[in-house]
Amino acid sequence: MYRTLQPLLFSLDPERAHQLAIRGLRLAPAQPKPADPRLGSTVAGLAFPNPVGLAAGFDKDALVPDALLARGFGFVEVGTLTPLPQAGNPRPRLFRLVEDGAVINRMGFNNGGQAAAHVRLSRRRRGTDIVGVNIGANKDSADRIGDYAAGIARMADVADYLTVNISSPNTPGLRALQDPAALAELLSAVAGARRAGGPPVFLKVAPDLDPSDVEVIVEAAITGGMDALIVANTTVSRPPLRSAQAGETGGLSGRPLAPLALAMLRRFAAAAAGRIPLISAGGIATADDAWDRLAAGASLVQLYSALVYEGPGLARRIAAGLAARMEREGVARIADLVGAGATSTRPSRLGS
Numbered sequence: 001m002y003r004t005l006q007p008l009l010f011s012l013d014p015e016r017a018h019q020l021a022i023r024g025l026r027l028a029p030a031q032p033k034p035a036d037p038r039l040g041s042t043v044a045g046l047a048f049p050n051p052v053g054l055a056a057g058f059d060k061d062a063l064v065p066d067a068l069l070a071r072g073f074g075f076v077e078v079g080t081l082t083p084l085p086q087a088g089n090p091r092p093r094l095f096r097l098v099e100d101g102a103v104i105n106r107m108g109f110n111n112g113g114q115a116a117a118h119v120r121l122s123r124r125r126r127g128t129d130i131v132g133v134n135i136g137a138n139k140d141s142a143d144r145i146g147d148y149a150a151g152i153a154r155m156a157d158v159a160d161y162l163t164v165n166i167s168s169p170n171t172p173g174l175r176a177l178q179d180p181a182a183l184a185e186l187l188s189a190v191a192g193a194r195r196a197g198g199p200p201v202f203l204k205v206a207p208d209l210d211p212s213d214v215e216v217i218v219e220a221a222i223t224g225g226m227d228a229l230i231v232a233n234t235t236v237s238r239p240p241l242r243s244a245q246a247g248e249t250g251g252l253s254g255r256p257l258a259p260l261a262l263a264m265l266r267r268f269a270a271a272a273a274g275r276i277p278l279i280s281a282g283g284i285a286t287a288d289d290a291w292d293r294l295a296a297g298a299s300l301v302q303l304y305s306a307l308v309y310e311g312p313g314l315a316r317r318i319a320a321g322l323a324a325r326m327e328r329e330g331v332a333r334i335a336d337l338v339g340a341g342a343t344s345t346r347p348s349r350l351g352s
Contacts, residue, residue: 002311014094014103014308022063025312030070033316036323039074041335043277043299044200044227046130046160050074050319051334052290055281055302056134056163056204060110062117065131066124072316077302078117079134080165081155083147085113086138089170096308097243097254101285103305105234106170106250109136114154121158133159134204139171145186149193156198164190164226167206167233169251175206180216187224200227207232207257207264207282214264218271228277230302231268232261235282254305258283262296269297269339285310287321294334295341 009017035049042048053075054068062078069076088110095104121131135151137144148164155162166177166186177186190201203226205217221229234251241256261282268278280298284290285306293301307314322334331337
């Protein structure tokens, strides 16, 4: 059905098409299928039915997490949610680069705020499904670190995990929180806002880091009590692109991001040496892409931009493709694949 509708959706402004996609998910529920037990693993104390997740940015306001889970995602991350509602950057701010299989966005954390999303998430019937909440700071906040601490406290009771997003390129100055002193202060505030028995907290970083920054961030995340690292967000770099929109400012995602995201994952895997789980995002569109990230050291993967081109059935196809390749290559459990292509011999914290 998506192939039939795609020309119509691509004739629309990308943001309008996205809104219609959200509406369609709300109106057309899917039937979940039994999970393949070989694809299940435990990461940060959470049991994931399969390793294919939806990255933040698609369901910013937590409108359709269960509809997305029913379409084969092993977990869904909603947001980014800020303490107060904000409109985001001026339109147009979302661009399809069809020739490149890519997207550029400069959305600017447009969302209806944490309070409204909290109400929606509190009405969900919580079970074994995993819904994470990605939190950010308001653009005009006088205390961005305080915003993160407030988000941790406010959203903890409706989240299976929380993600501290300091890697968006579309909020001026936000990525400066990845600098060592600012990061230490942030993680200290986050630790102070966490409640006993609350959900695990992940840290999402950018793919545009200097190699020398990687080990510093890994050590800060471990010292600061983070439960996983998400590597990585969109990039401000511009590999060779063919599309007319290639010069638009904002974060680039999709197929051209894949080599950079994989290289950054490998750097983080080498620095982490199994001491903290890694989640890989950026340019994942096929089962082979997901396989490569898992083999490079990721415990889980996330995608988003590929949905624009492949439709909502993509997660189920990737999970099925992983299971088929496991069968061909004699891999009994997905956890056995994690880090199999990396050089580190240190034990992993990944459970099974």
